[in-house]
Amino acid sequence: MSGPLAEVTAEGGHGAVPTGPQVPVADQPRVSRRDWPLYEVFVRGKRGLNHVHVGSLHAPDDEMAVHAARDVYTRRNEGVSIWVVEAAAITASSPDEKDPMFAPSGDKVYRHPTFYEIPEDVPHM
């Protein structure tokens, strides 16, 4: 082994603290990726299907978010189209199943075809 790694030796016992010149310090790069916004990624699997949420990533702008999404989420023909949107731009309901927002549809059984009794010998229905 050559280069800076050669100078790192493991000090056993309590955690292989590097004893070489690269002793851990809490340094941060001047511009950090933590300043990049979070994007949500949606992929259309094939023509005829909706875009579906697949995950998220950080990128410095919209265009680079699309490129990064291609590398992270479509390495095996998983999609034919990608949407990215800043997570902060999404307004969401709570997905909680008992959320009162979705309660009004719970008691309207007449909105479903199975509510209606039709004799079995009526064709094409």
Add this chain to the structure above:
Amino acid sequence: MSAPALERPADGPVDTAALQQQFDAVIAAGHRIEPRDWMPEGYRKTLIRQIAQHAHSEIIGMQPEGDWLLSAPSLRRKAILLAKVQDEAGHGMYLYSAAETLGADRADLTDKLITRKQKYSSIFNYPTPTYADVGVIGWLVDGAAICNQVPLCRSSYGPYARAMIRVCKEESFHQRQGYELLMTMMRGTPEQRAMVQDAVDRWWWPSLMMFGPPDDDSPNSAQSMAWGIKRHSNDELRQRYVDMSVPQAEVLGVTLPDPELALDPATGRHRFGAIDWDEFKQVISGSGPANAERIARRRAARDDNAWVTEAATAYAAKHAADAA
């Protein structure tokens, strides 16, 4: 959605008992918890720790095989290995993405990895001195990972389960390319067959350790299983893995390095020898053969490539200014 948990409306005291009851009911029904649901703080912390540790393992896991990228024996093997190592990076990204839905920050998680505040799988602290190691990692290490990860596709936390589904789809390629590589070497010269056997001898026991400590020494397992984060105990998965690997070793023509390994005709399962848990504890706590190198390289990757982050940020700023 990766937004942090929704603040509950401040129109009265929060009824924690009712929220807990609702959470318990979702778990009991086998439904998934989603990011903006209320969840007990212990559940959130356990998940962040487990998902981060899993993500770190994928990222550090690029290194043992990455060492062979420039020395692959053919263009075909090199293309395969490159695709595999890229997948490991992708798996890390899926998992960091899942961790962020819990309110963690992925740059913080990387810092915790580099400063050893969070761990990664002990298996990646072993070196890869021969090309047969690439094959054995695919067969045994990714095989163990599949055993661990398939049940996690039904984990109670939605984003984690969904990330695992993506990961598992790709792991199958990893295992098969490794096994095929080994079959090719086993058809080769006596020296090549000896290389395969040597690699199996070195990786078998560490791969059994991938399932974690035995059940009676795994204090957090019961709670993780009650929460539906884990679906099977460490020992249960380890047994399943041994039973799967034995016939694969036979077809390959290698010997697993355990004289006590034998089929128990009564149960149809394999008995196997005692695992050296002292070695496991040493490696996980930092004294393995390659721990220092793995972390130093991850730190160097962050620091030496900081200019890429800076350039991309400057590029984005310039384009935004030009468009304005």
